[in-house]
Amino acid sequence: MDIEAARAMSDADYETAIAMPRTDPAADASTLDLKIWVRLLGCAKLIEKTLRRNFEVHFATTLPRFDILATLARNVDGLRMGELSRALLVSNGNVTSIVRQLQEQGLVHSAKAPDDARSAVVRLTPAGEEVFSELAQAHRHWVREAMKDFPEDQQRQLLELLVQLRSSLS
Amino acid sequence: MDIEAARAMSDADYETAIAMPRTDPAADASTLDLKIWVRLLGCAKLIEKTLRRNFEVHFATTLPRFDILATLARNVDGLRMGELSRALLVSNGNVTSIVRQLQEQGLVHSAKAPDDARSAVVRLTPAGEEVFSELAQAHRHWVREAMKDFPEDQQRQLLELLVQLRSSLS
DNA sequence: GTTATTTGCTTTAGGCCTAAAGCAAATAAG
DNA sequence: CTTATTTGCTTTAGGCCTAAAGCAAATAAC
Numbered sequence: 001m002d003i004e005a006a007r008a009m010s011d012a013d014y015e016t017a018i019a020m021p022r023t024d025p026a027a028d029a030s031t032l033d034l035k036i037w038v039r040l041l042g043c044a045k046l047i048e049k050t051l052r053r054n055f056e057v058h059f060a061t062t063l064p065r066f067d068i069l070a071t072l073a074r075n076v077d078g079l080r081m082g083e084l085s086r087a088l089l090v091s092n093g094n095v096t097s098i099v100r101q102l103q104e105q106g107l108v109h110s111a112k113a114p115d116d117a118r119s120a121v122v123r124l125t126p127a128g129e130e131v132f133s134e135l136a137q138a139h140r141h142w143v144r145e146a147m148k149d150f151p152e153d154q155q156r157q158l159l160e161l162l163v164q165l166r167s168s169l170s
Numbered sequence: 171m172d173i174e175a176a177r178a179m180s181d182a183d184y185e186t187a188i189a190m191p192r193t194d195p196a197a198d199a200s201t202l203d204l205k206i207w208v209r210l211l212g213c214a215k216l217i218e219k220t221l222r223r224n225f226e227v228h229f230a231t232t233l234p235r236f237d238i239l240a241t242l243a244r245n246v247d248g249l250r251m252g253e254l255s256r257a258l259l260v261s262n263g264n265v266t267s268i269v270r271q272l273q274e275q276g277l278v279h280s281a282k283a284p285d286d287a288r289s290a291v292v293r294l295t296p297a298g299e300e301v302f303s304e305l306a307q308a309h310r311h312w313v314r315e316a317m318k319d320f321p322e323d324q325q326r327q328l329l330e331l332l333v334q335l336r337s338s339l340s
Numbered sequence: 341g342t343t344a345t346t347t348g349c350t351t352t353a354g355g356c357c358t359a360a361a362g363c364a365a366a367t368a369a370g
Numbered sequence: 371c372t373t374a375t376t377t378g379c380t381t382t383a384g385g386c387c388t389a390a391a392g393c394a395a396a397t398a399a400c
Contacts, residue, residue, distance in 0.1 A: 014237070014257065017244030018306050032325045033317040034310060037217060039332035044214040045259045046339050047207060052388080064356060067184070074187030082378060087184065089215045091358055096380055098356080118365050118378045136188050140204060147203040149338040155202050158331040161324055162209035168319040169216050222358080234386060252348060264387055266350055271385095288348045288395050 014038055047146050054142050059135060064090075064098055066139065069124065069132040072108060078123035080113060107131055184208060217316050224312050229305060234260075234268055236309065239294065239302040242278060248291035250283060277301055 015038040019031040048063065055061050071087050072079060079087070085095040099122055102108040107128035113119035124132065147155065185208040189201040218233065225231050241257050242249060249257070255265040269292055272278040277298035283289035294302065317325065 014241055014244065017240040018236075018309060031310075032322065032329065033313050033320075036317065036325055036329050036332065037313050039329060039336060040210065040214050041218070042259065043332060043336050043339065044210050046336070048211070049259065056389085062355070066188075070187040071184055074184060080378080081380090089212065089219065090356090092379060093359085093381075094357055101355095116366075116378080120379090139188060140201075143203050143207050146339060147206065147335075150203075150335050152202065154331055154334060155206055157327065158335065159202065159206050159209065161328040161331065162206065162213060164324060165317075165320050165328065166209055166213050166216070169213065169316060226359085232385070250348080251350090260386090261388055262349060263351075263389085268386080286348080286396075290349090 047143070050146055051139065051142055054138070055135075058138060061135070064088075064094075065102060066132075066135050068095070068098055068102060069107065069128060069135065072122060072124045073129065073132050073136070076123070078111075078121035080119045080121055082119070084122065102128070217313070220316055221309065221312055224308070225305075228308060231305070234258075234264075235272060236302075236305050238265070238268055238272060239277065239298060239305065242292060242294045243299065243302050243306070246293070248281075248293035250289045250291055252289070254292065272298070 015031070015035050018038070019034050052063050055063055055066060067088055068084060071084060075083075081092060081095050081099065084099070085092045088095070099108060099110070103110065106125055108122050109125045109128075110120040110122045113121050150158075185201070185205050188208070189204050222233050225233055225236060237258055238254060241254060245253075251262060251265050251269065254269070255262050258265070269278060269280070273280065276295060278292050279295045279298075280290040280292045283291050320328075
């Protein structure tokens with residue numbers, strides 16, 4: 001295989017590989033879910049890649065940190081670590097370290113939970129709100145830019161289907 | 171916010187946060203792409219989570235390793251490192267280390283490229299083909315299981331839209 | 341033919357992520 | 371009240387991932 005052929009290789013080939021063997025006469029139907037999974041992951045990876053790069057270049061920060069700021073921005077009364085990790089679909093230990101970094105940067109602040117000495121309630125600081133506001137604006141712009149060639153009515157259909165997929169996954 | 175409320179918090183809230191401020195009268199249209207991105211990422215993370223867990227528990231391996239085996243299975247003539255990294259949308263250095271592990275496990279084998287002394291062509295070994303075949307079967311089953319409650323006709327629509335999204339991202 | 345640039349890959353430093361172990365507070369059982 | 375279990379979180383070990391630096395082969399410029 002030459003370089004050009006490799007460049008052209010993409011999700012479709014990967015998906016063929018993981019769906020092998022193709023001897024099933026109803027192969028199309030039988031690999032539908034696999035195809036969806038491969039495409040889903042490919043699209044997510046592509047978008048995530050540009051966002052990560054942009055966060056790094058323009059703000060010297062990362063997508064996971066932004067995710068935490070965004071979740072806290074939505075919950076002005078603060079959240080506990082466990083609430084954060086459930087909201088972001090990541091592990092407890094993961095949230096621990098990222099929140100610590102944000103705390104060192106003065107963007108979040110954590111106070112003892114009044115009802116449970118094991119927990120702390122994490123909130124955005126005023127500085128955190130300000131930084132988040134800038135980040136969110138840029139983030140909105142980058143996502144828009146990434147999807148600008150995808151027609152709006154198809155966007156609506158896609159969103160509806162993704163919402164249904166999400167609920168059927170749980 | 172109590173624990174129950176936090177449990178119920180999901181993509182929708184996160185998406186509201188990153189789309190703030192909501193003062194735009196055409197807010198729905200203006201945040202459509204953002205909503206898609208959030209849902210896309212959420213669905214991908216959920217599925218990836220179960221796959222990773224399954225690969226770990228049942229085969230003591232990982233999704234990235236499977237991805238490389240699958241790509242090589244599709245390309246029986248072998249691929250160079252750069253071709254692999256482009257196919258998988260990951261960096262060169264990343265592929266280097268994962269291929270080394272697979273090599274240590276005897277699942278892949280790399281030979282000097284005949285035309286370029288800087289490159290090596292990586293192929294599945296017979297053992298690698300066998301292992302991949304087992305992994306692929308399990309993987310197929312897990313993905314099917316994850317999407318079993320998502321109706322087939324909606325799967326077809328979703329796949330079509332994802333294909334279009336993917337092509338409009340490039 | 342010699343030098344400069346480009347290309348393919350590896351290495352390194354550092355961030356993200358998980359599972360599992362560990363710790364302390366909260367709660368349940370007796 | 372005392373002990374046992376559960377719960378919330380942190381720590382640790384280890385895998386994935388990137389960007390950037392580094393190296394050697396290939397190619398271009400001269």
